[in-house]
Amino acid sequence: MRFRKLAGAVALVSSVALGGCGYLPGGGPDSRTVTVWLMQDSVSQGFLDRFTESYEEENPSIELEFVIQEWGGIGPKVLEALDSDDAPDVIEVGNTQVAQYAESGGLRDLTLESMRDLGSEDWLPGLAEPGSISGQQYGIPWYAANRVVIYNKDLFAQAGITKPPKTREEWIEASEKLDGDGRQGIYLAGQNWYVLAGFIWDEGGELADENGGDWQGALGSPAALKGMDFYKELQALGDGPKDADEQTPPQTDVFAKGDVAQIISVPGSAALIEQANPDLKGKLGYFPIPGKTAKNPGAVFTGGSDLIVPNKADERAAGIDVITALASEKWQTDLARTMSYVPNKPALARVIEGQEGTAAMAEGATQGRATPNSPHWAAVEAENPIKPYMTAVLQGGDPAEEAKAASERITAKLTTG
Numbered sequence: 001m002r003f004r005k006l007a008g009a010v011a012l013v014s015s016v017a018l019g020g021c022g023y024l025p026g027g028g029p030d031s032r033t034v035t036v037w038l039m040q041d042s043v044s045q046g047f048l049d050r051f052t053e054s055y056e057e058e059n060p061s062i063e064l065e066f067v068i069q070e071w072g073g074i075g076p077k078v079l080e081a082l083d084s085d086d087a088p089d090v091i092e093v094g095n096t097q098v099a100q101y102a103e104s105g106g107l108r109d110l111t112l113e114s115m116r117d118l119g120s121e122d123w124l125p126g127l128a129e130p131g132s133i134s135g136q137q138y139g140i141p142w143y144a145a146n147r148v149v150i151y152n153k154d155l156f157a158q159a160g161i162t163k164p165p166k167t168r169e170e171w172i173e174a175s176e177k178l179d180g181d182g183r184q185g186i187y188l189a190g191q192n193w194y195v196l197a198g199f200i201w202d203e204g205g206e207l208a209d210e211n212g213g214d215w216q217g218a219l220g221s222p223a224a225l226k227g228m229d230f231y232k233e234l235q236a237l238g239d240g241p242k243d244a245d246e247q248t249p250p251q252t253d254v255f256a257k258g259d260v261a262q263i264i265s266v267p268g269s270a271a272l273i274e275q276a277n278p279d280l281k282g283k284l285g286y287f288p289i290p291g292k293t294a295k296n297p298g299a300v301f302t303g304g305s306d307l308i309v310p311n312k313a314d315e316r317a318a319g320i321d322v323i324t325a326l327a328s329e330k331w332q333t334d335l336a337r338t339m340s341y342v343p344n345k346p347a348l349a350r351v352i353e354g355q356e357g358t359a360a361m362a363e364g365a366t367q368g369r370a371t372p373n374s375p376h377w378a379a380v381e382a383e384n385p386i387k388p389y390m391t392a393v394l395q396g397g398d399p400a401e402e403a404k405a406a407s408e409r410i411t412a413k414l415t416t417g
Helices: 045-058 074-082 095-103 111-116 125-131 153-158 168-178 193-202 222-235 251-256 269-276 316-326 329-339 346-352 356-365 377-383 386-394 399-416
Strands: 032-039 062-069 090-094 140-146 148-152 208-211 214-217 262-265 284-287 300-308
Touching: 032 074, 032 316, 045 062, 045 316, 045 329, 074 090, 074 095, 090 095, 090 316, 095 125, 095 300, 095 377, 125 140, 125 300, 140 329, 140 356, 148 153, 148 269, 148 356, 153 168, 153 284, 168 222, 193 222, 193 300, 193 386, 208 399, 214 399, 222 386, 222 399, 251 262, 251 269, 269 284, 284 356, 300 356, 316 329, 329 346, 346 356, 377 399, 386 399
Parallel strands: 032 062, 032 090
Antiparallel strands: 090 300, 140 300, 148 262, 148 284, 208 214
8 A cells, every 4th residue: 555646657667777787786697687566656766776786796696677667557467467477576566455466366475485584573564464365475564654643843832732642532632722723733634544444443443354254344343433433533623624535635735824733644744744834844743643542652554565476477586585685674774764664673663763753653653554454455445435434424424324334335345346
């Protein structure tokens, strides 16, 4: 799953343009080429150059060829590649896409490698869990990103709030102090369903439950309804629209006006806010979404990428070795510092110390989760009955009745795709 929205036709960029081969080490008479598909904007050119030069120096018989893909339309393209006789050796995929690709039968089972060489017991759950299907590990966690609370330090100071809240109760109290006198305590759009998911998980609920391979929507459980109750309480402490998501209008534009105390977004949104209102530069702070107690932050949806190996790849063993390198501490550290990502293991969070937004994101990632690990979940998101359910409840509808109707629509999608 990604936090960027990219459009346009799929672009193939040659490895020569990326610095993946040609002028770097490798390319001898007995060399083999390992082809790696990466997604647009996942890594910088500098990171690719450093990784390629280092890897080819250590593995002189290997040439790396990176091919860049756009997110738009990537699902059918990957499925086609998995079924072809010209499959790439490694593919970066959204963490929540792994189940769909595994169902095709075209992925190599990487369970042994992940347990033996990659320290799978230490991975972030929000990346590791969606990569595991029926106990078999098909996706190797690469990097993560999740939402945090971005806040206006000046507005917090004016309200007499000296430190960020650590619990839901403290968060509500702070937001109540911040709301009023021309300020919004928090701007939370009514259909920000990823945020709702975290509140539901905190209560012990699920978006959907699996029973013997059958999936059913679960928004009507007592725990899930408690999550919606908290969302409604928090959302009321601002003027966010009840019938729109965070992009309508873009919440960063609303926050940039200077009268909103908080939004829930990825840390990278701060750059958009500062671009829209340079007066806010240096005045933005970050904290993890608070949990029910101060012991742990709140649950969050973890987006990010896993790395997979097609069964039909010509260089499967070499591809696994490339993944091992990309998932290693050395290159996880480089990637996290270069791209402000959360590394694939909580123990590596220390490498981003000093980056306030990324550090808050890494703390929240320890409680990260992914959407239900069904190969048909993409069909749910395409229609997304969760959004109108949220609007109906926020506008006064009966939560139990609305949850039952939305859950039935989720079940239908998970059954038929």
